[in-house]
Amino acid sequence: MLNSIFNNLLNFILPNTCLACDEPMDPGSSYLCKSCYGKLEPYKETHPWQAEQIAGGTIDDSFSVYWFREGTAIQPLFHALKYQKIKKAGLMLGEEIGKLAASKNRNDIDFIIPVPLHKAKLRDRTYNQSEFIARGISNILKAEVINDAVIRSRFTPTQTRLNKAERKVNVSGAFSFNQKYAGKLRGKNILLADDVITTGATILECASAIKSAGCGKLCICSAAYAELKINVV
Numbered sequence: 001m002l003n004s005i006f007n008n009l010l011n012f013i014l015p016n017t018c019l020a021c022d023e024p025m026d027p028g029s030s031y032l033c034k035s036c037y038g039k040l041e042p043y044k045e046t047h048p049w050q051a052e053q054i055a056g057g058t059i060d061d062s063f064s065v066y067w068f069r070e071g072t073a074i075q076p077l078f079h080a081l082k083y084q085k086i087k088k089a090g091l092m093l094g095e096e097i098g099k100l101a102a103s104k105n106r107n108d109i110d111f112i113i114p115v116p117l118h119k120a121k122l123r124d125r126t127y128n129q130s131e132f133i134a135r136g137i138s139n140i141l142k143a144e145v146i147n148d149a150v151i152r153s154r155f156t157p158t159q160t161r162l163n164k165a166e167r168k169v170n171v172s173g174a175f176s177f178n179q180k181y182a183g184k185l186r187g188k189n190i191l192l193a194d195d196v197i198t199t200g201a202t203i204l205e206c207a208s209a210i211k212s213a214g215c216g217k218l219c220i221c222s223a224a225y226a227e228l229k230i231n232v233v
C-alpha cells in the first residue's frame, strides 16, 4: 500500500515517459512504451558485405537486431544510450542481441568483446556504450566479457561524413590486440559487439586485430544496422 503510494508519487514527480513519444508508460516498461517498442523494425536481412568477409576469412558470421532509421523510435533510444548516460538501455539492447544469437545457435561463444572507444573519447563520454551492450549479451549467453582485449591505438575522426572507401582508410590500423590475452583467447569463439554497424569498416578492422591472435570462430554483431547515407553536395 505504502509502496504503491510512493510509486505513484514518484511517477508524479518523475513521470516514467517514453523516450520516443513522450507518453506516460506502464510501470513495467523502460525507455520505450509498448507501442513504440513494437514499432522497432527487426533487421532480418544479411549485411551486404557479409559473404565477402566470410569468404575472406575475417569473420564467421555477422548479425544486427534492428534497423536504425532516422525519425523512428530507435533514434531516441540510441541517443539516450550514447549521450544521456542511460547505460541500462545498452543492457536491454545487448539482451536482444543475446536472444538473437541464441536463436542462431550461437551458444558456442566463449568471450564477448565490445568495440573500444579511443581513450580521449572515453574521457569525454566517461563510458563506452558498447561495454553495456556486451554485458547485456552476456546476461543471455553467459559468456565472459573482456573490455580491453582490443585497444584503439589511433584516434580516428568521426566517420559521419565519410563514404565507404574513406571509412576504411580512416580506421585502417586503428586497433591492436592486447597481447596479454593471447593465450586466453587462442582457439576460443569470440563475439565482437558494437552499437551500430554501417559499412562495417570499424568493426571489421577491430575483427582483423582479434583474428591475428588466432582465435576460433569470430562473429560480429550490433544492436542496429544503418544504411550509409552521404549527402553529396
Ligand SMILES: [Zn+2]
Residues within 6 Å of the ligand: 018, 019, 020, 021, 022, 023, 032, 033, 034, 035, 036, 037
Ligand atoms: Zn512511445
